Amino acid sequence: MSSRRSRSRQSGTSRITDDQINDLVSKLQQLLPELRNSRSDKVSAAKVLQETCSYIRNLHREVDDLSERLSELLATADTAQAAIIRNLLMQ
Amino acid sequence: MNPKTYHHISSNPSSVKSRFTRGFLRAFKKIKRQQRLLPTSSSSSSSNPSPRPYLYGRVKIAADKSLALAVGSRRAWSRALLWKIHYKAWRQRSRFNNKKKLLKENKKNKKNKKKKNDDEEVGFRHAKELRKLVPGGEAMDLCSLLDETAHYIKCLITQVQVMKSVDQIYSF
Numbered sequence: 566m567s568s569r570r571s572r573s574r575q576s577g578t579s580r581i582t583d584d585q586i587n588d589l590v591s592k593l594q595q596l597l598p599e600l601r602n603s604r605s606d607k608v609s610a611a612k613v614l615q616e617t618c619s620y621i622r623n624l625h626r627e628v629d630d631l632s633e634r635l636s637e638l639l640a641t642a643d644t645a646q647a648a649i650i651r652n653l654l655m656q
Numbered sequence: 657m658n659p660k661t662y663h664h665i666s667s668n669p670s671s672v673k674s675r676f677t678r679g680f681l682r683a684f685k686k687i688k689r690q691q692r693l694l695p696t697s698s699s700s701s702s703s704n705p706s707p708r709p710y711l712y713g714r715v716k717i718a719a720d721k722s723l724a725l726a727v728g729s730r731r732a733w734s735r736a737l738l739w740k741i742h743y744k745a746w747r748q749r750s751r752f753n754n755k756k757k758l759l760k761e762n763k764k765n766k767k768n769k770k771k772k773n774d775d776e777e778v779g780f781r782h783a784k785e786l787r788k789l790v791p792g793g794e795a796m797d798l799c800s801l802l803d804e805t806a807h808y809i810k811c812l813i814t815q816v817q818v819m820k821s822v823d824q825i826y827s828f
Contacts, residue, residue: 611781614783617786624816627816628819629716631819631823
């Protein structure tokens with residue numbers, strides 16, 4: 566307890582406690598597909614952050630790929646397809 | 657599900673999903689309509705290198721913008737993303753008009769050099785990288801950064817899911 570008190574005295578403006586950070590880190594860990602199954606005490610916080618960064622980069626890349634595919638579809642679209650889509654969306 | 661447990665309805669993923677789907681489809685159809693009016697577009701010729709990168713940029717911006725709008729202004733990352741999109745559009749427009757306005761952005765970049773001490777105290781070197789990936793991450797403290805990251809990841813997953821199904825529908 567005394568160590569936590571002295572740490573909060575050093576960082577006076579930001580009242581971040583260890584529990585809060587561990588809470589948030591474990592919440593992040595649950596979202597990552599690779600680390601979801603491992604126990605939280607085996608996975609360090611630095612690893613969780615590292616996996617988060619690479620996961621976000623993967624998701625960005627997926628969004629870029631999908632945007633490119635959709636833009637290619639726009640470039641070569643057919644009027645018959647538009648009718649099908651309109652019917653699908655109206656259901 | 658008890659409706660009283662939803663304090664922030666906009667952070668519930670299923671309603672974000674439906675709002676994003678509606679907004680993205682609307683923007684996508686608009687791009688499609690505008691693309692048909694161009695004289696160079698024709699369904700028979702598939703070799704059109706010049707409109708392709710332009711279309712890709714518009715689709716990507718539409719996806720990001722409709723995601724940020726679906727989340728609303730309650731989250732710092734969605735506000736930062738919307739601001740970034742509008743700023744880039746404004747910069748493109750003002751590049752034609754007045755080059756002196758571009759000098760203001762240099763002053764903005766010098767503000768974000770505080771609040772890095774928290775990361776070193778807790779020992780997270782990777783937080784620096786994370787700040788670059790999450791929109792608006794540079795100016796957040798560590799707690800908010802982790803919180804916003806979790807929500808951002810959930811919404812990115814939703815975005816990918818919806819775009820995949822739109823792609824499936826359109827590619828018959």
